[in-house]
Amino acid sequence: MKVRNLIIIFFLIAASNIYYAQTLSPGDGIRILFYNIADPISGDYYVQKDGSLLLPYLGKISMLNRNFDNIKQEVVLKYSSLYRNPEISILPLLKVNILGEVRTPGFYYVTGIEKVSDLIAKAGGMTPDADVDNIYITRNDQKIEINGQKVIENGSKIDDIGLQSGDGIYISRGWFSGNTSTILISSIAALTTIVAAIIYTTRR
Numbered sequence: 001m002k003v004r005n006l007i008i009i010f011f012l013i014a015a016s017n018i019y020y021a022q023t024l025s026p027g028d029g030i031r032i033l034f035y036n037i038a039d040p041i042s043g044d045y046y047v048q049k050d051g052s053l054l055l056p057y058l059g060k061i062s063m064l065n066r067n068f069d070n071i072k073q074e075v076v077l078k079y080s081s082l083y084r085n086p087e088i089s090i091l092p093l094l095k096v097n098i099l100g101e102v103r104t105p106g107f108y109y110v111t112g113i114e115k116v117s118d119l120i121a122k123a124g125g126m127t128p129d130a131d132v133d134n135i136y137i138t139r140n141d142q143k144i145e146i147n148g149q150k151v152i153e154n155g156s157k158i159d160d161i162g163l164q165s166g167d168g169i170y171i172s173r174g175w176f177s178g179n180t181s182t183i184l185i186s187s188i189a190a191l192t193t194i195v196a197a198i199i200y201t202t203r204r
Contacts, residue, residue, distance in 0.1 A: 028047050029053075101173050135172070
């Protein structure tokens with residue numbers, strides 16, 4: 001096996017471990033898709049304030065202090081006892097927030113494998129005023145800074161940071177953004193006019 005293939009497998013395994021280690025909080029959810037079941041029970045289901053998930057025919061399932069892999073195994077096992085050999089796909093839905101210089105800021109759901117750059121794309125991309133060197137994540141009262149310019153230039157997500165439930169992403173406005181530069185140029189022009197008028201007046 002080539003070295004390149006080994007590297008790809010390594011990153012896939014690492015991504016998979018992060019994906020399944022995610023924990024779900026109130027406001028998060030799971031997406032269940034049944035491929036060989038006629039009952040209309042495929043859909044998105046969300047964790048309630050008490051930390052429980054209400055699923056069709058299963059009732060409440062506790063999400064407290066459990067990772068996604070553990071939850072998924074329980075859901076698959078219980079539906080397998082109701083249906084014969086069900087083909088099920090279950091994905092986590094993690095609620096995150098992105099604010100600042102993106103075209104459509106607000107709350108979004110991600111499955112846990114997306115990176116910050118993927119969320120920026122979901123939000124319509126950055127505005128022309130965005131400062132790509134000043135992006136950060138707030139996570140559990142911590143601030144994680146990201147070198148967005150490096151990620152964009154490399155065209156790679158290896159140096160990008162994965163997303164977790166409750167993350168808040170903020171993209172700052174650049175100091176010399178389009179609006180700022182317009183205001184600055186207008187101010188300089190006005191100041192120049194005033195100075196010229198003063199000089200003209202004093203010389204008369």
